[in-house]
């Protein structure tokens with residue numbers, strides 16, 4: 084095993100020779116029109132909540148994903164919060180989500196006064212399992228007179244389902260949607276990590292009533308901080324814009340607000356960065372898929388298993404992942420790589436184990452527990468190839 088660990092360090096250093104000390108997990112790349120568009124904001128004086136880049140970025144996101152509407156927000160967590168509110172989530176509701184996700188997914192649920200209920204993930208996607216979802220719904224819920232689904236144990240209404248495409252690998256979102264329709268559940272997709280990923284050739288984020296993206300600094304493209312709500316519904320898109328902009332009634336000079344809104348706007352500077360980044364997105368995905376193919380070939384010669392994209396999908400390979408033999412080997416790998424200048428990390432502590440959520444209901448979580456003991460993310464930044472070197476000259 085030690086031999087594989089050493090070979091891995093050498094292999095990663097060969098991919099990222101530009102980092103003398105520590106090779107990060109995911110660094111952004113600013114090699115397009117970023118400076119030009121940012122300077123444009125400064126020169127125009129529109130750096131804050133007003134300016135033409137916000138609308139432009141929304142349009143580019145809608146066009147890229149194929150969504151009818153895209154509404155920008157200050158970050159992905161805010162996008163989730165607004166989506167849940169507009170979906171109609173009420174305090175005391177339960178939202179079915181996965182324990183293998185970043186804390187923001189469950190936090191956003193909590194902001195609405197609802198509670199997460201954790202459903203296991205599939206081994207081949209690391210995203211919410213339609214099989215486990217169906218099992219949970221058929222054994223643990225009943226249909227109320229109001230046609231909503233209720234949890235037999237807690238008696239709470241189960242209102243929505245919020246799966247996440249882990250590390251950019253699409254979950255079986257079409258099956259999940261079918262089950263949601265059968266049980267009168269609203270589907271909201273947390274697509275924070277999967278911009279550029281396709282499922283059955285359709286962009287992730289197009290299956291839910293809402294879906295959300297994140298442009299945090301570690302994502303495939305970044306605006307520094309930012310998020311986006313995707314929806315096919317014009318009315319809901321307008322409501323999302325209204326709620327994220329303090330619910331101000333549009334008027335040239337009067338200030339009036341017709342409900343409690345949120346200061347969740349994306350600023351023009353961030354949107355300008357986003358416009359430059361999204362122009363390079365297909366190229367980033369292309370480069371990341373070459374990296375993935377190289378990782379696959381490398382790991383075939385070792386005793387470490389490389390996690391490949393699931394069937395029927397094109398992953399953006401936001402974060403590459405490997406599966407170690409057991410928790411001990413995982414910890415040995417984490418220690419060795421981090422001590423030798425290669426940043427790696429385990430998947431998040433399962434959300435059902437955190438103090439805020441450890442009393443929430445959950446399905447059998449065999450797969451999530453198995454994966455949590457073994458999965459490690461490895462460096463996945465877009466490699467600086469000759470393409471970029473020449474561009475920078």
Ligand SMILES: Cc1ncc(COP(=O)(O)O)c(C=O)c1O
Nearest residue numbers: 158159160185187275297298299
């Ligand atoms: C799965 C998931 N959901 C939500 C978020 C929240 O996004 P943000 O950091 O932009 O608030 C992130 C990333 O940060 C994420 O990875």
